[in-house]
Amino acid sequence: MSDTAARVSARSSSNARPALLNALQVGLPAVALLVMLVIIFSIRPAAMSYFGFHLLFKLSVPLVFAALAQMMVIMLGDIDLSNGAFVGLITCITALYLQDAPALALLCYLVLIAAYAGFGLLIHSRQLPSIIVTLGMSFIWLGIAVILLPAPGGAAPVWLAAFMSWQPPLMPLSIWLAALAALAGHLVISRSSYGAVLRGAGGNPRAVERAGWSVIGIRVTVYASAGLLACLAGLTLTGLTTSGDANVAPAYTLLGVGAVILGGGAFTGGVVSPVGTVIGALTLSLAGSLLSFLQVPPTWQIGAQGVILFLVLAGRVLLSERAR
């Protein structure tokens, strides 16, 4: 609480400081990402190539989209515990229908995104805690996915798998997609005037309401876009794994939350950074590779990931303290 108060007062007292703080918030995970890459390249110089980057970041694409979906919800001061289960459901639908019945698959996506928006409406109109509603939603997504596809299977459409293994010029596809997603997010959320309203709806919904905006409309829009982004995560994940699995992505829920916070977001609502979130997601997905490059024994790898999370976030606290 006092942290937010300090941040707010810092914001109003001068303009240079928040800019510096913002730069630090995005900069820190970026520095962490660079440090990890330097360590990996010093161990295995051969990884410093187009193909090396391709392998290192291949699996980060779905996480980037899942983290952006989570970011939309966190922006409103809510949290989405159903994100990972939803991605799993999308992989099932994609692997089952997209190849043979694309119209049906598209209809499913639309219905599910509408359902996401509907739950946003429910949360808003009954003033429900998002944590428990999205917890319930996660069971619903998982249930539908298991009904559709009781055991992992199905097949990704050929074009989707081909797209995910496409090697575009200059940079690997994963980096292109991450950069485009970060740019789009930055333009819409951080730069546009509508983005300011969206963030305002998380930070101070009353003020936004009094300014003539419909906060219900905003929440429905934001939840729908979170559903859309999670859909993209599921599609890209299916392209990578080439099959559907209800239980493929439960970890995305909390990894996504981690990426948003690493990227400078706050649970208080209204404070998020799309660029930071994308870099945070890349950092988290690279952490796994880094640990295997460092030959950390498998039994310690999960723990070491926790330690990395602590280190990066501790750096953020130290830096923002100095900036103040």
Add this chain to the structure above:
Amino acid sequence: MTRRLSLAPWTYGFIVALAMWVATSAYSGIGSAGATLSGALAFGAFSVVVGTGQMFVVASGPGNIDLSVPSVLTLAAYVSMTVMQGSDGMLLPGLAAALAVGAVAGAANFLAIIALRLPPIIATLAWSFVFQSLAFNLGGQATLKPPAGLSRFTSLSLGGVQIMPIAVMVLTLVAMVALKRTVWGRQLLATGQSEPAARLAGINVAGVRLMAYMLCGTAAALAGFLLAGFSGGAALNMGDAYLMESIAVVVLGGTSVAGGQANAIGIWGAALFFNLMSTMLNTFGIQAGVRFLLTGALIILIVALVPRPRVR
């Protein structure tokens, strides 16, 4: 809102649980009603122990939540099974070791929250990775066997009344009294309602929260200790179900996620609801997918329908 429904929010869990018990018994014959209930009470007891700890943390203020519950539960089970080595004589040292693991884990969680100024979700998540690794290194893939005495205690019943659920009910009573009548309980709720106000009233907010997190860790550890005895040993995935369940039973039990308001007895209603529902759906022979679907729909339905006191 309207005051047509004057039932307290926490009673809904009990009502739904009762309905499910009746439905299950009607389907599979009255004779099985007792067995259904005692099974739900035994499994519910673990959810209640974990949920009570989570309740203290959730009540300590908005955003406070402990995601490390499953990993603390597993780690404590592994540590205590290692200490006891299957011998009945080591039961007390084993219990002490488990509780100590829980208290230290809770303190570590709070330390990360306060020292690194992390949101509790992230701090407890990062610690849960570390605890998971520790448990993995301690036990590996093997299941560590509990002493026979512990297994006997967890399924002991005297005159048809199971001892462990009764013991947990006593714990619930203690938690209720702690919330309503002790200085710490009042301070916890005051802190949860408004941290600045609590601070101005001279409450050591950090100390109160530290206690909440340590109690939560200890409760998870106790559940791990008992669960290892009940289910025949410590296993790596034994805590997995309790992450979502500990949050769900607390919220459905009538504790406000905004903090400052807690309900210990409601946790029993929600825990019984969860366990009786899975028994019911199993009895009806409903496939897993539909079971998940109904679980989710019911959680949302209960939260959406139960009238809640307007805070602020």
